[in-house]
Amino acid sequence: xxxxxxxxxxxxxxxxxxxxxxxxxxxxxxxxxxxxxxxxxxxxxxxxxxxxxxxxxxxxxxxxxxxxxxxxxxxxxxxxxxxxxxxxxxxxxxxxxxxxxxxxxxxxxxxxxxxxxxxxxxxxxxxxxxxxxxxxxxxxxxxxxxxxxxxxxxxxxxxxxxxxxxxxxxxxxxxxxxxxxxxxxxxxxxxxxxxxxxxxxxxxxxxxxxxxxxxxxxxxxxxxxxxxx
Numbered sequence: 001x002x003x004x005x006x007x008x009x010x011x012x013x014x015x016x017x018x019x020x021x022x023x024x025x026x027x028x029x030x031x032x033x034x035x036x037x038x039x040x041x042x043x044x045x046x047x048x049x050x051x052x053x054x055x056x057x058x059x060x061x062x063x064x065x066x067x068x069x070x071x072x073x074x075x076x077x078x079x080x081x082x083x084x085x086x087x088x089x090x091x092x093x094x095x096x097x098x099x100x101x102x103x104x105x106x107x108x109x110x111x112x113x114x115x116x117x118x119x120x121x122x123x124x125x126x127x128x129x130x131x132x133x134x135x136x137x138x139x140x141x142x143x144x145x146x147x148x149x150x151x152x153x154x155x156x157x158x159x160x161x162x163x164x165x166x167x168x169x170x171x172x173x174x175x176x177x178x179x180x181x182x183x184x185x186x187x188x189x190x191x192x193x194x195x196x197x198x199x200x201x202x203x204x205x206x207x208x209x210x211x212x213x214x215x216x217x218x219x220x221x222x223x224x225x226x227x228x229x
Contacts, residue, residue, distance in 0.1 A: 018089075018098040022066040023054035023139070025085065025105040025146040026075060029163050033128040034150075034179050036143060037074065038135075040123040045095045046136035050127075052143065054101065067104040074124065081107040081162030081225070085146055093138045105146045107162025154180040158199055158226045167203050167217040170194065197228055 026037040038050045053074040057066050063084070072078045082104055089100040127133065129147055132140070153159045160176045174190045194200060201221050206214035 016098065018100050020057040021054050021099055021101040022057055022063060022070060023052050023088075023101045023103045023142060024067060024070050024074070025052055025103065025143060026071070026108060027105065027129075027146075027150060027163070028108045028110045028126065029176055029179055030110040030126065032175070032179060033130075034147075035126040035128050036132075036146075038125055038127050038133070039074065040125075041136060049136040050133045051136040052139050057102075063102050064104075067106075071106055075108060077108060081159065083225075085142075085149060088138060088142060090138065101142075103142050103146070105150065107150075107159070109163055109165050151181055156228055158197070158220065158228060161220045161223050164220075167205065167219050169207060169215045169217060171215065173218070193228075197226075199226060199228075 024037075028035050028037075037053060039053050040050050041047055053070055055066065055070050055073075057063065061069070064082070067082060067084075068078050071080065071082070083106075085103040085105045087100060087102050091098055093099065093101075129143070132143065135143070150159070154177055160173065160180065163176050164173065170191050171187075173194060174185055174187065177190070178185055199220055199222075200218045203217045203219050205217045207217055208214045
């Protein structure tokens with residue numbers, strides 16, 4: 001049965017006052033797959049259904065502060081790549097009331113992520129973006145838009161730094177790009193292009209994996225968004 005209880009607004013009688021939420025699309029790369037963090041709702045509406053994490057905007061809170069708060073509550077981290085994505089405001093997107101959501105997307109390296117317990121969700125899990133369950137509200141639409149934005153930005157920027165550890169091999173960097181844009185890249189051309197950007201620096205540390213010869217580890221000179229030539 002659909003959820004029909006509506007939130008009442010008594011602050012300004014005679015005037016409609018939409019509520020505002022912040023929703024977060026949180027990406028990581030694990031097991032050579034682009035994954036997104038989903039939470040299973042513990043309350044109506046859509047109890048027991050997966051959704052992207054979010055929360056209502058507090059009165060004295062900026063949109064970005066709200067996004068950072070939700071990020072920390074759901075993942076235990078806050079120093080990550082974070083970008084405002086889009087505003088979704090279809091009148092019927094939430095059965096409780098007219099609720100407008102400002103969405104953000106974030107990139108987190110797959111490194112010992114902490115997911116604090118919350119009474120507002122029943123479960124927290126990472127799903128490959130091509131194997132998503134049924135989602136609450138209009139979250140499928142939001143996710144589709146976020147994936148498209150990430151893939152577009154990966155084609156002309158260094159945005160993937162948000163998914164990498166501080167030190168990495170060129171092959172690790174290439175793999176992240178390939179997973180995001182969903183296609184194989186030429187190894188020689190990729191290496192040449194990335195080194196020519198001037199964004200990377202050798203760390204002086206080499207890593208040995210299996211029988212392969214040691215590979216130099218690199219790092220970004222600055223971990224901030226840069227458009228590539």
